[in-house]
Amino acid sequence: MTAPTPHDVETAAARIRPHVRRTPLLHATVDGRPLVLKLEHLQRTGSFKxxxxxxxxxxxxxxxxxxxxxxxxxxxxxxxxxxxxxxxxxxxxxxxxxxxxxxxxxxxxxxxxxxxxxxxxxxxxxxxxxxxxxxxxLHAYDDPAVIAGQGTMTLEILTSAPEVDAVVLAVGGGGLAAGAAVALDGAGPLFAVEPEGCPTLHAALAAGRPVDVVVDGRSPAASALGAARVGELPFAVLADAPTRSVLVNDAELLAARDRLWEEFRLAVEPAAAAPFAAWLAGRVDAELPCVVLCGANTDWSPA
The missing domain is CATH 3.40.50.1100 (Rossmann fold)
Structure with a gap:
């Protein structure tokens, strides 16, 4: 398989435009720090997929x-x-x-x-x-056309908020992150966030190749981020990009999910709150990052 190019992402954006929503950005300040939230959980179907x-x-x-x-x-x-x-x-x-x-x-x-x-x-x-x-x-993430399509979300960020200096998103099999890396084309760091119980990309970057990991099925993010192995093509893209792997624990991501609801009335699934959890914990070294809220397909009640 050949990795998609930035041109492929632009072509994908034009191809799918009649059928998808251009999801909004929310500029905010939390704990005295600015950030931009990409509200991709408002996409049709409730996620970027x-x-x-x-x-x-x-x-x-x-x-x-x-x-x-x-x-x-x-x-x-x-x-x-x-x-x-x-x-x-x-x-x-x-x-x-x-x-x-x-x-x-x-x-x-x-x-x-x-x-x-x-x-x-x-x-x-x-x-x-x-x-x-x-x-x-249709593979969930190990497919060039799928990766190019996911990259259209980051293309929207770049065109609507060029002042953003990093993109922060959750990683499962790696398709969304790889698409973001292709769209960014080296323009800034990509913070790839995973739960400690589902560290597929983190383990692969440490090993220098995709490896199987034991997924903690008890993690509230496991249903969305519980791929046991990062995709071969996403790994190849991410290993060649300025990717920074970040881990969060389950308590942090659930607290982040609840805070999104309390402060913004944004209802997302636990996996989608992982990037916000990493930012809240101070693990995102950026002046104005865009934190992606990628999905809202788990039924839940705020704590």
Whole structure:
């Protein structure tokens, strides 16, 4: 696979523009420090995943059906993209996938298959199903077109707030972070934030290659950031970019999620609060960072 280029991200932005929202930016001051919040949780489907799914399905030959595996958000993005384009979709999810995310996938008209205890088992079953002729298997993050599509979010940041000097976002398999790195094209540091119980990129950067990690399924962010291994292509992109890996613990990300609600009335899922948690903890060395709130697909009640 060849990594996408900044031109690919610009092409993706034009391709998917009729179907996605240009999500807003919120300039704020918290604890006396300025930051910009990218409200990507207001995207259609409640997360950034629609961007990559649409770009992939609008690139190349049109398939007869789409199959994917997902912890929830990617599946919803693919199912929605398929519905927009009039394609049947099947989404494999782990048996532990949150019921709220599964319900939203089913509401698009997609077929949902629960299989396995984790993402890897669901993906293996999806790949077997995708052998059927005319089927497009859409990987959640290890796909150049998906990465280019996710990069359109960061392109919006760069065009709307060029004064931002860093982008801070959550990492699971690495597709969103890789897309951000491509869009940034070396223009500034990228802070890649993960829960301590799901350190896929952190472990890969330390090892110099993607490695399997033991994911703590008890983490409130595990359903969204619980990939057991960072993608090969995202890792190649991120290892070659000014990427800074940051870890947060579960208490920090839940406190950050609740603070977003208390101060801004922004309701996001725990995984989406991880970048804000890193910023609150002082682990983001930037004067005016853009903190990405990437998803809002977990049902919860404020503490």
């Amino acid at each position: 629609l961007r990559g799914a649409l770009n992939a399905l609008l690139s190349g030959e049109r398939p007869e059906r789409v199959v994917t595996a997902s912890g929830g958000n990617h599946g919803l993005g693919v199912a929605t993209a398929a519905a927009i384009l009039g394609l049947p979709a099947t989404v494999y999810v782990p048996v532990s996938a949150p019921s709220g995310k599964v319900r939203r996938v089913e509401e698009t008209g997609a077929r949902v298959v629960r299989h396995g205890d984790g993402y890897a088992e669901a993906a293996a079953a999806a790949l077997a199903d995708a052998r059927e002729p005319g089927t497009r298997y």
